[in-house]
Amino acid sequence: MDGGAQYNPRTVEEVFRDFKGRRAGMIKALTTEVEEFYQQCDPENENLCLYGFPSE
Numbered sequence: 001m002d003g004g005a006q007y008n009p010r011t012v013e014e015v016f017r018d019f020k021g022r023r024a025g026m027i028k029a030l031t032t033e034v035e036e037f038y039q040q041c042d043p044e045n046e047n048l049c050l051y052g053f054p055s056e
Contacts, residue, residue, distance in 0.1 A: 009015045029037040 007018070009018050
């Protein structure tokens, strides 16, 4: 993932839409794209961190 424009939700609806999109992405990654997701996490790295952007 490369950094894009910074996203700053301003309303409760925007925060919820952002959360809902990130949640849907996590569920998809962990249930249907497990191998691809794992490889993108750099399994050789000791500390794995997950970052998400609302546009992805």
